């Protein structure tokens with residue numbers, strides 16, 4: 001490895017030495033993020049934002065396919081509106097930031113900067129829903145929200161973060177529940193098929209569910225350090241908000257009814273998930289279907305005649321075939337460029353120099369496993385397409401193996417505690433369904449409940465914490 005590129009790689013702390021520092025280093029050195037002058041508020045740099053744009057494009061297409069429309073609501077919520085649903089306001093009050101002045105005037109009513117927009121959507125729906133013909137309402141909003149967190153970490157916890165929040169209204173509970181599952185499945189498929197992140201799908205316990213929800217469904221992913229990341233949630237509200245906000249409609253039998261509601265969201269925290277699922281000690285490793293640049297072409301001995309033109313020729317062929325491809329013809333050494341784009345997670349590198357031109361080939365190097373091969377230029381497009389798919393599959397399989405290898409059954413609180421301390425990961429146990437046992441697990445083993453998986457297993461008849469009859473199999477873990 002050339003001296004200059006080694007120097008650059010050394011700037012990242014090894015993940016085995018200090019995972020948290022490795023993560024921060026990658027966010028900073030791969031130029032995903034920068035700090036701003038307001039604590040807890042981050043700047044998404046072009047690469048970080050481009051990943052988000054691709055998340056947006058992918059999910060938005062799925063939302064549209066399933067009949068949703070995008071809207072935009074104000075960022076300020078009057079205090080009186082926020083207070084209409086009690087559980088909801090209790091859940092968010094500690095994190096609200098308030099606008100109290102407009103210019104030099106003190107406002108008559110303070111305005112909350114939206115931490116989430118249920119209340120605003122309810123106000124809108126109370127105005128526009130009158131009859132069963134107005135249902136369902138399938139709205140989504142792409143926006144930023146603000147939660148005054150005490151601690152912050154790039155992507156994982158920002159005071160202001162980007163997300164989408166879907167808010168839908170339905171004539172019946174069945175339809176709303178179905179919608180809640182439909183959207184969770186869209187998130188799960190997107191995670192697995194685009195981000196190469198395997199998920200565990202399930203339901204949150206009452207303690208962990210969203211403020212004001214009847215049920216919260218979640219997808220939980222396991223990071224490389226075996227901690228859990230909640231990567232997307234979908235909530236069923238029943239008609240609780242509709243009652244609080246007096247949203248009614250005339251049903252087909254000419255009776256006044258309350259509609260049933262859902263909300264669902266994915267945020268920029270998913271980018272933290274991509275980093276921590278796939279990254280390595282050379283930096284970021286982006287799954288090909290989300291990578292803003294899928295292929296980086298590096299000219300070798302670019303001062304020689306025809307080399308830059310050949311590199312540019314590869315770019316134009318590949319972009320013509322629909323790939324996201326770039327070249328770097330700056331005066332940095334090839335070694336520097338290799339390390340730079342490895343750090344930035346570009347899935348595939350093509351090298352082309354005078355000898356390759358002569359032989360009608362280029363060199364192909366995979367970011368995920370470092371494998372190097374020669375590609376005849378006549379087979380360029382199909383080889384790149386196939387290799388990108390192979391990289392996706394290999395990254396998914398590796399992450400899946402990590403999840404399988406580090407999910408452990410436990411039959412006593414002591415065993416759960418010991419497994420977590422020794423291995424980390426997900427610990428699965430039976431559970432009686434009581435809050436008391438959930439709190440004990442948190443207190444004694446440091447684990448929160450992640451979800452009650454839809455795919456249940458029978459690990460025994462009793463709750464290992466209290467000995468009472470078990471109701472569910474549940475996953476526990478240490479979460480971000």
Ligand SMILES: [Zn+2]
Pocket residue numbers: 431432433434437463464465466467468
């Ligand atoms: Zn119990």
